[in-house]
Amino acid sequence: VSPRAAPKSWTIQDFDFGRELGRGRFGVVFLAREKSSRKILAIKVLAKEQLHIGGVIQQLKREVEIHSRIRHPHILPLYATFQDESKVYLVLKYAPNGDLFTRLKHAQCGRLDERTAARVMIQLINAIQTCHQHNVVHRDIKPENILLGNDDEVLLADFGWSAANVTAANRRETLCGTLDYLSPEMLDGQKYDASVDIWAIGVLMFELLVGKPAFESNDQSQTSELILNARYRIPLFVSQSAKDLIRRFLKREPSQRITLAEALEHPWIVRNNQERARNSPSAAPRSTN
Numbered sequence: 501v502s503p504r505a506a507p508k509s510w511t512i513q514d515f516d517f518g519r520e521l522g523r524g525r526f527g528v529v530f531l532a533r534e535k536s537s538r539k540i541l542a543i544k545v546l547a548k549e550q551l552h553i554g555g556v557i558q559q560l561k562r563e564v565e566i567h568s569r570i571r572h573p574h575i576l577p578l579y580a581t582f583q584d585e586s587k588v589y590l591v592l593k594y595a596p597n598g599d600l601f602t603r604l605k606h607a608q609c610g611r612l613d614e615r616t617a618a619r620v621m622i623q624l625i626n627a628i629q630t631c632h633q634h635n636v637v638h639r640d641i642k643p644e645n646i647l648l649g650n651d652d653e654v655l656l657a658d659f660g661w662s663a664a665n666v667t668a669a670n671r672r673e674t675l676c677g678t679l680d681y682l683s684p685e686m687l688d689g690q691k692y693d694a695s696v697d698i699w700a701i702g703v704l705m706f707e708l709l710v711g712k713p714a715f716e717s718n719d720q721s722q723t724s725e726l727i728l729n730a731r732y733r734i735p736l737f738v739s740q741s742a743k744d745l746i747r748r749f750l751k752r753e754p755s756q757r758i759t760l761a762e763a764l765e766h767p768w769i770v771r772n773n774q775e776r777a778r779n780s781p782s783a784a785p786r787s788t789n
Protein backbone atom coordinates (compact mmCIF):
# COMPACT_ATOMS: atom_id res chain seq x y z
CA VAL A 501 0.00 0.00 0.00
CA SER A 502 1.49 3.34 -0.97
CA PRO A 503 2.31 5.49 2.08
CA ARG A 504 -0.51 7.98 2.76
CA ALA A 505 0.29 10.89 0.44
CA ALA A 506 0.75 14.16 2.31
CA PRO A 507 -2.36 16.24 1.66
CA LYS A 508 -1.61 18.37 -1.39
CA SER A 509 -1.60 22.09 -0.74
CA TRP A 510 -3.86 23.83 -3.20
CA THR A 511 -3.53 27.26 -4.81
CA ILE A 512 -6.20 29.35 -6.51
CA GLN A 513 -4.69 28.28 -9.86
CA ASP A 514 -6.15 24.82 -9.19
CA PHE A 515 -9.71 26.20 -9.42
CA ASP A 516 -12.03 28.01 -11.82
CA PHE A 517 -14.14 30.44 -9.77
CA GLY A 518 -17.84 30.91 -10.55
CA ARG A 519 -20.65 33.03 -9.14
CA GLU A 520 -20.82 34.41 -5.63
CA LEU A 521 -22.98 32.20 -3.38
CA GLY A 522 -23.04 34.37 -0.29
CA ARG A 523 -21.14 37.12 1.46
CA GLY A 524 -20.40 38.23 5.01
CA ARG A 525 -18.24 40.47 7.17
CA PHE A 526 -15.10 38.40 6.71
CA GLY A 527 -15.39 37.19 3.16
CA VAL A 528 -17.30 35.73 0.28
CA VAL A 529 -18.30 32.19 -0.75
CA PHE A 530 -17.86 31.32 -4.43
CA LEU A 531 -19.00 28.45 -6.56
CA ALA A 532 -15.82 26.84 -7.94
CA ARG A 533 -14.56 23.89 -9.95
CA GLU A 534 -11.32 22.04 -9.26
CA LYS A 535 -9.60 21.94 -12.67
CA SER A 536 -8.17 18.42 -12.81
CA SER A 537 -11.10 16.53 -11.25
CA ARG A 538 -13.70 19.03 -12.58
CA LYS A 539 -15.38 18.64 -9.14
CA ILE A 540 -17.83 21.41 -8.24
CA LEU A 541 -17.14 22.97 -4.83
CA ALA A 542 -17.87 26.01 -2.65
CA ILE A 543 -14.84 28.08 -1.65
CA LYS A 544 -15.12 30.47 1.28
CA VAL A 545 -12.56 33.28 0.82
CA LEU A 546 -11.65 35.14 4.01
CA ALA A 547 -9.58 38.32 4.04
CA LYS A 548 -6.67 38.01 6.52
CA GLU A 549 -6.71 41.75 7.14
CA GLN A 550 -10.38 41.59 8.20
CA LEU A 551 -9.81 38.47 10.31
CA HIS A 552 -6.88 40.15 12.04
CA ILE A 553 -8.86 43.33 12.75
CA GLY A 554 -11.68 41.19 14.07
CA GLY A 555 -9.21 39.30 16.28
CA VAL A 556 -10.66 36.00 15.13
CA ILE A 557 -7.60 34.23 13.69
CA GLN A 558 -7.27 31.86 16.66
CA GLN A 559 -10.99 31.08 16.73
CA LEU A 560 -11.00 30.37 13.01
CA LYS A 561 -7.99 28.04 13.36
CA ARG A 562 -9.74 26.13 16.15
CA GLU A 563 -13.03 25.85 14.23
CA VAL A 564 -11.22 24.74 11.05
CA GLU A 565 -9.34 22.10 13.03
CA ILE A 566 -12.60 20.82 14.54
CA HIS A 567 -14.63 21.04 11.33
CA SER A 568 -12.04 19.09 9.30
CA ARG A 569 -12.07 16.39 12.02
CA ILE A 570 -15.87 15.87 12.19
CA ARG A 571 -17.33 13.69 9.44
CA HIS A 572 -21.10 13.21 9.36
CA PRO A 573 -23.62 12.76 6.54
CA HIS A 574 -25.44 15.89 7.70
CA ILE A 575 -22.46 18.15 8.33
CA LEU A 576 -21.09 20.07 5.35
CA PRO A 577 -17.59 18.63 4.74
CA LEU A 578 -14.58 20.92 4.86
CA TYR A 579 -12.22 19.27 2.32
CA ALA A 580 -9.17 21.51 2.58
CA THR A 581 -7.84 24.95 3.43
CA PHE A 582 -5.03 26.95 1.85
CA GLN A 583 -3.87 30.55 1.89
CA ASP A 584 -1.93 33.16 -0.07
CA GLU A 585 -0.45 36.43 1.15
CA SER A 586 -3.80 38.15 1.78
CA LYS A 587 -6.50 35.48 1.92
CA VAL A 588 -7.52 32.23 3.62
CA TYR A 589 -9.47 29.76 1.45
CA LEU A 590 -11.83 27.06 2.82
CA VAL A 591 -12.71 24.35 0.30
CA LEU A 592 -16.19 23.10 1.16
CA LYS A 593 -18.73 20.73 -0.40
CA TYR A 594 -21.15 22.59 -2.68
CA ALA A 595 -24.77 22.10 -1.54
CA PRO A 596 -26.75 22.16 -4.79
CA ASN A 597 -30.12 23.07 -3.29
CA GLY A 598 -29.24 26.24 -1.42
CA ASP A 599 -30.16 26.96 2.19
CA LEU A 600 -33.21 26.35 4.34
CA PHE A 601 -33.91 30.07 4.81
CA THR A 602 -34.45 30.54 1.07
CA ARG A 603 -36.38 27.27 0.88
CA LEU A 604 -38.69 28.44 3.69
CA LYS A 605 -39.18 31.86 2.07
CA HIS A 606 -40.40 30.21 -1.13
CA ALA A 607 -42.45 27.47 0.55
CA GLN A 608 -46.29 27.43 0.60
CA CYS A 609 -47.34 30.10 3.17
CA GLY A 610 -43.65 30.29 4.16
CA ARG A 611 -43.68 27.07 6.16
CA LEU A 612 -43.13 23.32 5.75
CA ASP A 613 -45.64 20.51 6.28
CA GLU A 614 -45.04 18.53 9.49
CA ARG A 615 -43.56 15.46 7.80
CA THR A 616 -41.03 17.48 5.81
CA ALA A 617 -40.17 19.53 8.92
CA ALA A 618 -39.68 16.33 10.96
CA ARG A 619 -37.32 14.91 8.31
CA VAL A 620 -35.24 18.11 8.45
CA MET A 621 -35.27 18.03 12.26
CA ILE A 622 -34.10 14.41 12.61
CA GLN A 623 -31.10 15.07 10.33
CA LEU A 624 -30.24 18.30 12.13
CA ILE A 625 -30.55 16.68 15.59
CA ASN A 626 -28.20 13.87 14.48
CA ALA A 627 -25.67 16.42 13.16
CA ILE A 628 -25.76 18.49 16.36
CA GLN A 629 -25.51 15.34 18.50
CA THR A 630 -22.27 14.53 16.63
CA CYS A 631 -20.93 18.05 17.24
CA HIS A 632 -21.70 17.72 20.96
CA GLN A 633 -19.98 14.31 21.07
CA HIS A 634 -16.88 16.13 19.73
CA ASN A 635 -17.34 18.79 22.43
CA VAL A 636 -18.28 21.35 19.79
CA VAL A 637 -21.13 23.76 20.44
CA HIS A 638 -22.41 25.10 17.11
CA ARG A 639 -23.76 28.35 18.62
CA ASP A 640 -25.25 29.54 15.36
CA ILE A 641 -28.06 27.19 14.31
CA LYS A 642 -30.47 29.06 12.03
CA PRO A 643 -32.05 28.41 8.60
CA GLU A 644 -29.29 30.38 6.83
CA ASN A 645 -26.71 27.90 8.12
CA ILE A 646 -28.61 24.79 7.08
CA LEU A 647 -27.85 23.84 3.49
CA LEU A 648 -29.67 21.37 1.26
CA GLY A 649 -27.90 18.65 -0.74
CA ASN A 650 -29.29 16.32 -3.41
CA ASP A 651 -32.82 15.14 -2.57
CA ASP A 652 -32.87 17.82 0.10
CA GLU A 653 -30.69 16.14 2.66
CA VAL A 654 -29.63 18.57 5.42
CA LEU A 655 -26.00 19.79 5.49
CA LEU A 656 -25.18 21.84 8.58
CA ALA A 657 -22.72 24.62 7.73
CA ASP A 658 -20.74 27.29 9.53
CA PHE A 659 -19.74 25.75 12.80
CA GLY A 660 -20.30 28.48 15.30
CA TRP A 661 -17.95 30.57 13.19
CA SER A 662 -19.95 33.49 14.38
CA ALA A 663 -16.74 35.41 13.66
CA ALA A 664 -16.37 34.21 10.10
CA ASN A 665 -20.02 33.64 9.46
CA VAL A 666 -21.31 34.34 5.98
CA THR A 667 -24.68 36.04 5.77
CA ALA A 668 -25.72 36.95 2.27
CA ALA A 669 -27.08 40.47 1.81
CA ASN A 670 -30.69 39.39 1.23
CA ARG A 671 -30.79 37.42 4.49
CA ARG A 672 -32.74 38.59 7.54
CA GLU A 673 -30.13 40.45 9.56
CA THR A 674 -30.34 43.01 12.34
CA LEU A 675 -27.50 45.11 13.76
CA CYS A 676 -25.33 42.20 14.90
CA GLY A 677 -27.05 39.38 13.07
CA THR A 678 -30.47 38.15 14.10
CA LEU A 679 -31.18 37.77 17.84
CA ASP A 680 -34.01 35.36 17.08
CA TYR A 681 -31.99 32.24 17.82
CA LEU A 682 -30.12 33.44 20.92
CA SER A 683 -30.92 31.57 24.14
CA PRO A 684 -31.91 33.42 27.35
CA GLU A 685 -28.60 32.52 29.07
CA MET A 686 -26.60 33.87 26.11
CA LEU A 687 -28.63 37.09 26.08
CA ASP A 688 -28.20 37.30 29.84
CA GLY A 689 -24.43 37.06 29.39
CA GLN A 690 -24.37 34.01 31.65
CA LYS A 691 -22.01 31.10 31.00
CA TYR A 692 -23.61 28.74 28.53
CA ASP A 693 -23.11 25.19 27.30
CA ALA A 694 -24.27 22.84 24.56
CA SER A 695 -27.88 23.38 25.58
CA VAL A 696 -27.86 26.68 23.68
CA ASP A 697 -27.97 24.50 20.55
CA ILE A 698 -31.03 22.67 21.94
CA TRP A 699 -32.81 26.00 22.45
CA ALA A 700 -31.88 27.07 18.88
CA ILE A 701 -33.19 23.76 17.50
CA GLY A 702 -36.50 24.59 19.21
CA VAL A 703 -36.58 28.04 17.61
CA LEU A 704 -35.81 26.43 14.26
CA MET A 705 -38.57 23.80 14.64
CA PHE A 706 -41.03 26.59 15.46
CA GLU A 707 -39.92 28.56 12.37
CA LEU A 708 -40.18 25.52 10.05
CA LEU A 709 -43.78 24.86 11.18
CA VAL A 710 -44.99 28.44 11.66
CA GLY A 711 -42.99 30.36 9.02
CA LYS A 712 -41.43 32.85 11.43
CA PRO A 713 -39.14 32.62 14.50
CA ALA A 714 -40.79 32.10 17.89
CA PHE A 715 -39.64 35.43 19.38
CA GLU A 716 -39.78 37.64 16.32
CA SER A 717 -40.96 41.19 16.91
CA ASN A 718 -40.44 44.56 15.30
CA ASP A 719 -37.61 45.67 17.57
CA GLN A 720 -34.64 43.98 19.22
CA SER A 721 -35.47 45.00 22.78
CA GLN A 722 -38.91 43.44 22.44
CA THR A 723 -37.33 40.26 21.00
CA SER A 724 -34.86 40.15 23.91
CA GLU A 725 -37.73 40.58 26.39
CA LEU A 726 -39.66 37.67 24.85
CA ILE A 727 -36.56 35.43 24.82
CA LEU A 728 -35.58 36.22 28.40
CA ASN A 729 -39.07 35.25 29.51
CA ALA A 730 -39.29 32.36 27.06
CA ARG A 731 -42.60 33.88 25.94
CA TYR A 732 -43.98 32.64 22.62
CA ARG A 733 -47.29 31.50 21.20
CA ILE A 734 -47.70 28.43 18.97
CA PRO A 735 -50.54 28.87 16.44
CA LEU A 736 -53.50 26.45 16.52
CA PHE A 737 -52.67 24.83 13.14
CA VAL A 738 -49.57 23.20 14.72
CA SER A 739 -50.30 19.62 15.90
CA GLN A 740 -50.42 18.85 19.65
CA SER A 741 -47.46 16.49 19.26
CA ALA A 742 -45.30 19.14 17.55
CA LYS A 743 -46.36 21.72 20.16
CA ASP A 744 -45.27 19.33 22.91
CA LEU A 745 -41.80 18.90 21.41
CA ILE A 746 -41.32 22.65 20.80
CA ARG A 747 -42.20 23.29 24.46
CA ARG A 748 -39.62 20.72 25.58
CA PHE A 749 -36.88 22.44 23.51
CA LEU A 750 -37.78 25.98 24.58
CA LYS A 751 -37.42 25.62 28.35
CA ARG A 752 -35.98 28.80 29.82
CA GLU A 753 -33.92 26.76 32.30
CA PRO A 754 -31.12 25.01 30.26
CA SER A 755 -31.11 21.91 32.50
CA GLN A 756 -34.85 21.45 31.91
CA ARG A 757 -34.51 21.21 28.13
CA ILE A 758 -35.12 17.86 26.42
CA THR A 759 -31.86 16.11 25.44
CA LEU A 760 -31.13 15.34 21.79
CA ALA A 761 -31.37 11.60 22.52
CA GLU A 762 -34.81 12.08 24.09
CA ALA A 763 -35.89 14.29 21.16
CA LEU A 764 -35.07 11.47 18.73
CA GLU A 765 -37.49 9.26 20.71
CA HIS A 766 -40.30 11.85 20.74
CA PRO A 767 -43.52 10.62 19.05
CA TRP A 768 -43.58 13.60 16.65
CA ILE A 769 -40.10 12.69 15.35
CA VAL A 770 -40.67 8.91 15.36
CA ARG A 771 -44.15 9.02 13.81
CA ASN A 772 -43.13 11.42 11.02
CA ASN A 773 -40.09 9.39 10.08
CA GLN A 774 -41.68 5.99 10.55
CA GLU A 775 -44.45 6.68 8.01
CA ARG A 776 -41.77 6.99 5.31
CA ALA A 777 -40.32 3.58 6.24
CA ARG A 778 -43.79 2.02 6.31
CA ASN A 779 -44.62 3.25 2.80
CA SER A 780 -41.27 2.42 1.25
CA PRO A 781 -41.26 -0.99 -0.55
CA SER A 782 -38.15 -2.08 1.34
CA ALA A 783 -39.92 -1.82 4.72
CA ALA A 784 -39.61 -5.10 6.67
CA PRO A 785 -42.85 -7.12 6.64
CA ARG A 786 -44.75 -6.08 9.78
CA SER A 787 -44.89 -8.79 12.44
CA THR A 788 -48.50 -9.80 13.19
CA ASN A 789 -48.81 -10.17 16.96
Ligand SMILES: CC(=O)N[C@H]1CCN(c2c(Cl)cnc3[nH]c(-c4cn(C)nc4C)nc23)C1
Pocket residue numbers: 521522523529542544592593594595596597598599644645647657658665666667668
Ligand atom coordinates in the same frame (compact mmCIF):
# COMPACT_ATOMS: atom_id res chain seq x y z
C1 LIG B 1 -23.80 30.27 6.14
C2 LIG B 1 -23.36 30.16 4.72
O1 LIG B 1 -22.29 29.65 4.44
N1 LIG B 1 -24.22 30.66 3.82
C3 LIG B 1 -24.08 30.47 2.42
C4 LIG B 1 -23.02 31.22 1.71
C5 LIG B 1 -22.69 30.25 0.55
N2 LIG B 1 -22.74 28.98 1.18
C6 LIG B 1 -22.73 27.74 0.53
C7 LIG B 1 -21.84 26.73 0.91
CL1 LIG B 1 -20.69 27.08 2.16
C8 LIG B 1 -21.85 25.50 0.29
N3 LIG B 1 -22.75 25.19 -0.68
C9 LIG B 1 -23.65 26.14 -1.04
N4 LIG B 1 -24.64 26.08 -1.96
C10 LIG B 1 -25.23 27.30 -1.96
C11 LIG B 1 -26.34 27.62 -2.83
C12 LIG B 1 -26.86 26.77 -3.78
N5 LIG B 1 -27.86 27.43 -4.37
C13 LIG B 1 -28.72 26.94 -5.45
N6 LIG B 1 -28.01 28.66 -3.84
C14 LIG B 1 -27.05 28.78 -2.88
C15 LIG B 1 -26.88 30.01 -2.04
N7 LIG B 1 -24.68 28.14 -1.04
C16 LIG B 1 -23.68 27.42 -0.48
C17 LIG B 1 -23.77 29.02 2.20
